[in-house]
Amino acid sequence: MKAIQERGQKTKQRIISVALNLFHKQGTNATSVDEILKQSDAGKSQFYYYFKNKDDLIHEVVQNFYQKLKEEKIPVNYDIYSWEDLEKLFQFFINFQKSIGCSRGCPIATIAYELTSDQELIRKDVHLIFEFICNAFERFFSGLAAKGQLKKGASPEEMAGLCFVVAQGGMLTSKVNKETIIFERSVKHLLAYLKLFKK
Known part of the structure; x- marks a missing residue:
């Protein structure tokens, strides 16, 4: 049995x-x-x-990805403890795009792009993953703030959201353009902007 x-x-x-x-x-x-x-x-x-059906499979696929993400079984390191770690994470995304000839975007975002209004359960599944990634960025910036290494008024939540949007937008743009130049430039400007909040 x-x-x-x-x-x-x-x-x-x-x-x-x-x-x-x-x-x-x-x-x-x-x-x-x-x-x-x-x-x-x-x-x-x-x-x-x-x-039960194809939607149930999509739900299981996203949930499985989320579980692996939490168990660190996805080949992406979201443990960010320094500015260097942050830069390495973005470089990982850029290198990944180059390695596949910019033929794909984020796997979960690809699923998200095609969601319809009646796929609420899958939307919530995707949200959990996006939230997990945003929280990883936010933990880094919150840690800097707790150590007094960010200027007054800097928002870890807003800084994390910006990182997430640049990562997702960069991967999508790379797929559409079949090259990473815009992604690389965006990351360069993002990091320069974020470092303006360093104390």
């Missing part, structure tokens, strides 16, 4: 992994359940055993 359950979980995880890759590559609307099943070597009976 245990072996059967383990095989079943492996099948489910394989479907989720394949779905994430396809959603990231071509969006949710352009990805059919049949395509996911073909690439994950799974049958429709297996799919409907684990997922």
Whole structure:
């Protein structure tokens, strides 16, 4: 029984992994359940055993990503303790874009772009991930403020939000333009602006 359950979980995880890759590559609307099943070597009976429908799969995909993010199983280091760490994080995003020929944006943002008003559960899932990332930025700036290293009036929350928007916008722009020049320039100006608040 245990072996059967383990095989079943492996099948489910394989479907989720394949779905994430396809959603990231071509969006949710352009990805059919049949395509996911073909690439994950799974049958429709297996799919409907684990997922009610395609929206339920998208929900599971985003939740799985969120869990891995919290467990630090995603190859992105959101532990920011210094300005150098912050710069390294942005450089990671830029290097990632270059490594894939600027062919994709953020995997979760790609899902978010196609959300409709009736996909509220998935929207909340995506929000959790965006909030997690914003909080990572904010913890860094709040830490600086607590140590008296930010000027009076500097808002860690606003600074974090700006970092998040530049990261997301930079990845999207790189995908559209097929190059990272605008992303790199934006990061350069962002860091210069943020450092104006250093005490």
